[in-house]
Each structure stands twice: as structure tokens, then as C-alpha cells.
Amino acid sequence: MTKIKVCGMRRKEDILMANTCRPEYVGFVFAKSPRQLGIDSALELKKALDPEIQAVGVFVNEYPEVIETLCESQIIDMVQLHGDESAEYIQRLKEKVEVPVIKALRVRDRQQIREGAELPCDYLLLDTYTKGMYGGSGKTFDWHLIPPIDKPFFLAGGLQESNAGEAIAAASPYAVDVSSAVETDGYKDFEKVKKFIERVRAYE
Ligand SMILES: O=C(O)c1ccccc1N[C@@H]1O[C@H](COP(=O)(O)O)[C@@H](O)[C@H]1O
Secondary structure, three states, X not given: OOEEEEEOOOOHHHHHHHHHHOOOEEEEEOOOOOOEOOHHHHHHHHHHOOOOOEEEEEEOOOOHHHHHHHHHOOOOOEEEEOOOOXXXXXXXXXXXXXXXXXXXXXXXXXXXXXXXXXXXXXXXXEEEOEOOEOOOOOOOOOHXXXXXXXXXXXXXXXXXXXXXXXXXXXHXXXXXXXXXXXXXXXXXXXXXXXXXXXXXXHHO
16 A cells, blocks of 8 residues: 655644544655744644654754754654755764654656665655755656665655556555645645545555
């Protein structure tokens, strides 16, 4: 079964929506973004989140100490590195935190994905390359570029209800990750999230 991550939780309503729609993962964006959360807000959201749903912290070139603190305080259950973090950075972080680490790649070509699969992370996340943006672009990339790799990966970038089935068929990801397309006026939209999740569940 393809797992689902809904990224960019910002309000208590978003968490109540997640508790109802039941994705496996939700994302708290700590990177600079219109969806950026502070630590205190993240703590409040995590307290309201169903404990069966994992909270993923999304970071771009963050000081490792910040990530370590969020993991130790159990505000996040998983780390998503969405910047230019090197293999050495990932390795050092893995030695400090006990939670799984996802490394995002902004996909340019097959070779980059093959090399990414060798990184010392637990999962890859394959997102669209968009100049000047680290993530949350709402744009898709050519899923047929993805070569067979041994590492499980999250598929991201412009996913929505209408393309979720095609994306899963083309890429066979471990999980799909959605953000922009399930928003209205910059906030998560219950109906859009519900329809996206129903479409992915119906695909199995
Ligand atoms: O969502 C953001 O604003 C963001 C900012 C910086 C890095 C990553 C971010 N989000 C991630 O972007 C992808 C794709 O999202 P979309 O569906 O295309 O909008 C997803 O992995 C988010 O976790």
C-alpha cells in the first residue's frame, strides 16, 4: 500500500483534518516558506496529532542542533532534509538522532537519483527541480526518469487527486507527498485532502 504524507500543517484545523483523513505522515515545515512553523506552534500541533500519524520535520540547510532538539523533544518523528545537505551532514545527523532521515533530491536526471540512492539516509524524496525554490513548487517532473533503486522513496512535486494514480503507476513510490494542490488560499483544504487520500487508497 502506498503511504501518504500531507505536508504543510499550520493550524489546529489541519491536524483535526489529518486525524480524520488519516495519512501515515504529516509535514511541519521549519524551513523558510509561507508554510513555516515555529517550534512552539509545532509543539501544540504535535500534541493534537493522533499518535499513529508520524510528524515529519522539513528543513533546508538547518543547524543540526535545531533538528536534534526537535527530535529529542519528540515534536517530530522523522526528519526531511530538503536543502543542499551533504552525505557527511546526513551521516553526522544520523549519529545524533534516533529517528529516520529522508533526503530530498530536486530531480534533474537519472544519474543524480542513482547517486542519491547511495546517501546514508533511510529514504529519498524525489521532488521537482524549480529554480530559486527548495520545495512546495506545485510542479511535477517526468516520473519515468526514476531508475530502479534499492532505497524506498517518497514521490513529491505537484501531486494532486487527478495525477496521483498515474504517478503511482509510473514510479511505484513507497509514499506520495502532497502540499500545494490540496490548499485553498494558502491553507489546507479538507475536501481536497480527503479526495487526494481517497484516490490514493482506491489505487491499491
Ligand atoms: O512546502 C514548502 O513550502 C517547502 C519549503 C521548503 C522545502 C520543502 C517544502 N515542501 C516540500 O515540497 C514538496 C513538494 O510539494 P508540492 O506538493 O509540490 O507543493 C513536498 O515534499 C513538501 O514536503
